[in-house]
């Protein structure tokens with residue numbers, strides 16, 4: 001939804017999209033009012049967005065097209081929500097060669113953090129927040145709980161070596177959960193950051209073809 005104020009009567013005008021020619025008719029006073037250039041620029045499909053397959057490249061200073069949910073494309077109840085994306089350059093893992101402390105230092109240096117307003121409908125905003133909280137929480141809790149539960153159950157089944165087998169199975173379940181959570185749940189409910197550099201934020205979209213159609217742009 002595009003909102004701005006009528007130059008004639010001062011009342012707020014709400015539109016679904018920027019009208020052809022950039023002019024709207026005020027529903028209150030019937031005056032023809034040009035949509036302010038800054039508003040039109042923010043709401044038109046950002047020509048600066050680029051796609052590489054499912055990866056959406058948002059150059060620094062560019063905005064996501066407003067009016068539709070950036071995840072599902074719906075236009076009802078969409079609000080801008082500032083999302084902070086954190087990306088760690090894979091080079092940081094080279095620090096592991098030197099041990100944990102070099103890894104932590106490299107990670108602190110190479111970690112990039114960037115905020116971007118993302119238009120989201122109520123439903124997508126909720127599922128994004130939910131997966132952003134519950135997935136990391138589940139991973140941390142599961143790392144301890146699953147081997148422990150597996151060990152207890154295994155021990156009850158077979159007191160001689162059941163505990164070790166149970167704990168091993170618990171770790172296996174945790175690894176499966178990690179991948180399913182990441183690739184089935186998180187990647188469908190969030191825009192996943194793939195890269196942040198001086199030029200752009202690169203995000204992965206769960207349904208690139210749909211959102212490209214919605215935004216009226218080609219891949």
Ligand SMILES: [Zn+2]
Nearest residue numbers: 006009026029
């Ligand atoms: Zn008016």
Ligand SMILES: [Zn+2]
Nearest residue numbers: 069072121124
């Ligand atoms: Zn949505």
